[in-house]
Amino acid sequence: MIKLSGRAKPIGLSGLVDPGVWRVCQASETPAQHPLACLVRDGDDHVPGYGLYLMQGPDAAVPGPALQLPTDLAHLAAGDVIGVAPDGRRITVLWKQAATHNSVLLTEQCDNYCLMCSQPPKNRDDAWLFDRAKQIVSLLPSSARSLGLTGGEPTLHADALIDLLEHCRDTTPWLQLHLLSNGRRFADGEFASRYAQVGLADIMVGIPVYAPEAGLHDFIVQAQGAFDETIRGILNLASLGQCVEIRIVVQLRTVPVLTDLALFIARNLPFVDQVALMGLEMTGLARPNSAEVWIDPATYQRELLEATQILVTAGVATRIYNHQLCVLDERLWPYAVRSISDWKNDYLDICQQCSVRDACGGVFTTSGNRLSQHLRPILT
Amino acid sequence: MTADVEPATITFDRATVELDAVQRAAYAVAATMTVDIRVSANEYVCTLFPRDAGADLHDLQHQMRSEVIDQTLRVRIGQQTEPLRNLIFALAFSQTGLADPGAPES
């Protein structure tokens, strides 16, 4: 697990830090028009000309406006993208070059209210997040491969989202984009068309579906009419040739209908590009709602295996995310993806001896101590 | 030539049973009996002629009665769902349905 934000100590700032988003670089890179923040390690030569310097050691002299990095952010490296507060006292890591997954938060507003939401909705104006997202995209290193776009519900800001997607198309056309959305806005044919017309080469929308009928799905997302709009959104996207992933969070309420949901997808939505069966992250609303949603993953392997087999037999690409290998039925290992973001994954002490540790994503640090009772090292 | 067995008779109240259901029931039981249907003021009178000389008449009456109940259900379901059935077929063959993903390739 790595920290994504920390307190910095400004050194030699003459005014506010502007812009708010910077890409970290080494001294070997020549300063360009981009806002480049030069990393300075102990003993490094000082190369002049950068708009901002990030000091890792307690250097006395600074070549320009500088911020002293906290030890928590010692992991910063060239290629990372950071957000800097105007007063220079807080640095947030927005993009980590070395990370397997990077996501950009676009809004905290949402029109669903899922029982297990890991990013509880906040109803305040956060349009600046879209602006920041555009800056991040502009600063991505050319080695960037993929980017997640998350919320809240990004499609609530239709114009800003389309604008951002067009920016991606124009600035980083090679980037593989993964947009998380509840899909409801795509039930509006006009919006779905606008989305398709952006013409991105590689974008997939990840849409949660929690039950094969509106009753349970609407209950889980706490929004009447959500299932109807979500499925129609999926249908519209498919008819426009857009890539769709269905995401199913496996929790107490979805386990009893997992097989039925797999059958429903196989029969009604077999054209989706992927189904992701996701382990529950015990954070956000999942904590107060724990009695409604928590279930030990080791206890639902039969249902998970059955659902996976049904989908795979029907020709639907299936992946299992956020499950530790020791609680997964071994027949499901081929479908398991090491997926917990490295800023929030960790291993327990008992994992040290595990022979498949490197293939395993570990546990969510955000889940605290709400973990399976059945975690154990697998000894060969 | 004809069975020596006496035919059985059952009646249905016209107020609660539709002729359509009685006729469908007669068709459905044709393997074991042929049914003659007559209409009186407030009843359908059905005469049941067994195909098998050794047939139990009570069984035949049960069979016909059950079949009328089932066919009545079918007529009722058909009536209730006809508007939706028409809508579904119209949607299936319309060019401008809300969603038309094309032929999902399997």
Next chain:
Amino acid sequence: MTLRPARVTTDLPPAGWQLLPLRFHRLDPDSILVTNLVGEHAFLTESQFLSVLDGTCTNQRLLAELRAKHLIQVPGERLPAELLAIKLRTRLRRLPDSTGLHMFVVTLRCEHTCRYCQVSRQSTAKSDYDMSEETARGALDLAFRSPSPHLKLEFQGGEPLLNLPLVRWIVAEAKRMNKVHGKQLAFVIATNLALLDDDVIEFCGQEDVYLSTSLDGPADLHNGNRRRPGQDSWERTVSGIRTVQQTLGPDRVSALMTTTEASLDRPQDIINSYAELGLRHVFLRPISPYGFALRRRGGAGYGVQRWLTFYEAGLDHIIDLNRQGVPMVEAYTAIVAKKMFTNDDPGYVDLTSPAGIGLGALVYNYDGDVYASDEGRMLAEMNDHTFRLGNVHHSSYQDIMLSDQLLQPLQESFTLSAPMCSTCAFEPYCGADPVFHHTTMGDFAGQKTMSAFCQRNMGVFTAVLRRAREDDFTRDLFFRWAQQ
């Protein structure tokens, strides 16, 4: 953090739903099968069924299942109708793509005297019983008029290898004509393999021709049915199968059985004989009524119950083999499974509505007469020309496809309007067989309560659904078969 109180509940209130189009069938005294327009199904008890119909059901788990399977909906919903429409359109999407299968009877000559064969002529010397090139050309012209993007040309007889030169000619000519049409062509020779030699193998290898043969089961059963000078039909067939598997590949030869009275007691023997030869597909076929004068009630005289016992024993044996890791498939069950568990159409001409006559298949006899099905041709051998649609030498494509000979049986047998079929819960899985009903009952629709076709198929559907319901391994096996 404060939570919003749950303002959305899952439960449906009394009478809080309406029926979507559905049909029902009583499987058992207390088990009712309910199906929707595209064949998705659920099992209910009698009281559950009535409570769903009259709005009093309080079993929320059941109501959720029925919603998910598009058997009921909440009033005002539109999504279920839209999804049903899409699924229906998917099931029917191959309808415009007639006609996929074209059978060429290249000769009536044959050196076997199979007991049940109605068509072959015993002389193997060249005679008037061979199809000419001119006739073949007329047939090809008609075949290529079909809108179908796929054409399967099947060579039959008699024994087609007795007229191999014409088979070669047709294959070459079809490929030449196809340069303009760009269809996907497939070629199959239906042969007893007794005359298989290196020439035939080389030809099949070069031109991508598949072989289909008859294998009734173990030697005694097979030879009992199929008389040949030397009484070695089985030996030759098996030798032929092995040769093709080794020279052309294991998937280049398939086998079909003909079921006779003698077969009915030996399903395991028959299946094992297939397994021993590495043949993965077994087709447990019904006894054909066309060899017998069957104006008895519905043709049921040949014993539907006995056949169903044979079928279920065979199916169970194949399931067991699969449990042991032997991947056998029962072909008819696979066809039914595809119709039950997917929205796909297996394109099997004998179990489809509208019927497969003409729309699914056309048969060109050696003399140029065009028949709506293979059985229709067999009827003609018994002087019943009901299903003769024309002749390649003087009938145009329109003459044939718009003839009353074809349209009337198609119309009268159409299941969505036939009595009892139209309200039958199994209708999405079933089909129309006007040739069978004409032969056994004298009309194209038949009286379904006394129809062997109906009884047999209802027995098969019931057997498949029961097994899928009672055992997960079997259910998963049927799901895999359905995807083939």
